[in-house]
Amino acid sequence: MAKKVLIIDDEDAARLVIRQYLGAFEELQIIGECSHGQEAVTAINRLEPDLVFLDVQMPGLSGFQVIQQIVHVPQIIFTTAYDQYALKAFDSNAIDYLLKPYTLERFRQAVSKVLLRPGAAAMEAVKNLVDQAGSNATTYSERILVESGNKMTNIQTTDIIYLEAERDYTRLHTEKKNYLSNYGIGVIVQRLDPRYFIRIHRSYIVNISHIKEVYREDNGILVVTSNNVSLKVSRSYTDDLRRLMY
Structure with missing residues (x-):
């Protein structure tokens, strides 16, 4: 049975790239897309996807705020252009991230890693990701x-x-x-x-x-x-x- 995938990103071009790259994975089925943080929370809880591609910065709620508010906890791959502080925390977790712009090969690596991860482990990794990213991604250049x-x-x-x-x-x-x-x-x-x-x-x-x-x-x-x-x-x-x- 195919795994259900939800794409969340406020950029049309970013969602298009994910849709195109997912074409290489027959075991993954796209069930929806979101472009707003609050919409993402509702969609995750309603559709209960197995895997979510989640942007970090979006209108309404950030990616971190989204995962703090969801009831259903899917496997998550963060997609982001922000490569300081937070990404250092992401790198210590099995739940992966994609740094924009990313290649198809990098995309394949992230998806393969997540597909091998059981649900309970995914939930724990997401919790660790929120805790670490929240403590590291607070400094901005003046x-x-x-x-x-x-x-x-x-x-x-x-x-x-x-x-x-x-x-x-x-x-x-x-x-x-x-x-x-x-x-x-x-x-x-x-x-x-x-x-x-x-x-x-x-x-x-x-x-x-x-x-x-x-x-x-x-x-x-x-x-x-x-x-x-x-x-x-x-x-x-x-x-x-x-x-x-x-």
Whole structure:
């Protein structure tokens, strides 16, 4: 009997890669996909998958928060672009992780490892993973290096007003200048402190300290930044923004 698989990632492209790679495993059957943390909790408990591919950073709830809230505990392979602190903890557990971008061969290794693991051991490994990752993944860089022409510029993260996706790249906007990073916005969001940076759209991440005002108009909610740029808030990220409202 085929094992049931649930794919959880807020990036369409990331889910597509997993779907394509799973085509090599006849013993695995995809039963659903999710792009939001809270939706993931509901889907895991309702569908009771045997295996879950779970992104670390998502709107609503992070991957760690998801596994802390689920009742049904499946085998889990984390998929993430965040390679500091947390991944060192992942590496000590039999439940695997995939560091984006990953190859088909690396994918095969992770799946093979999980398929050989009994359910009770998977539950214990997930518990250990949460405990270790929670204690290790709490430090974020206060300064980052981004390309500026033929050199790297040292930027203090507090100076970033917002970040904007530009295809496979990300533009970082500050008061004086903007910079184009070679990393996609899905990678960068996992390297910024979530206490200060909030994703409001697939294309935008905003520094909370630089939110000037939020207002509603006919076609949705808009955030106005400290440099007077209006950014649209997508419906799937509205709950994250509402958590800041009192």
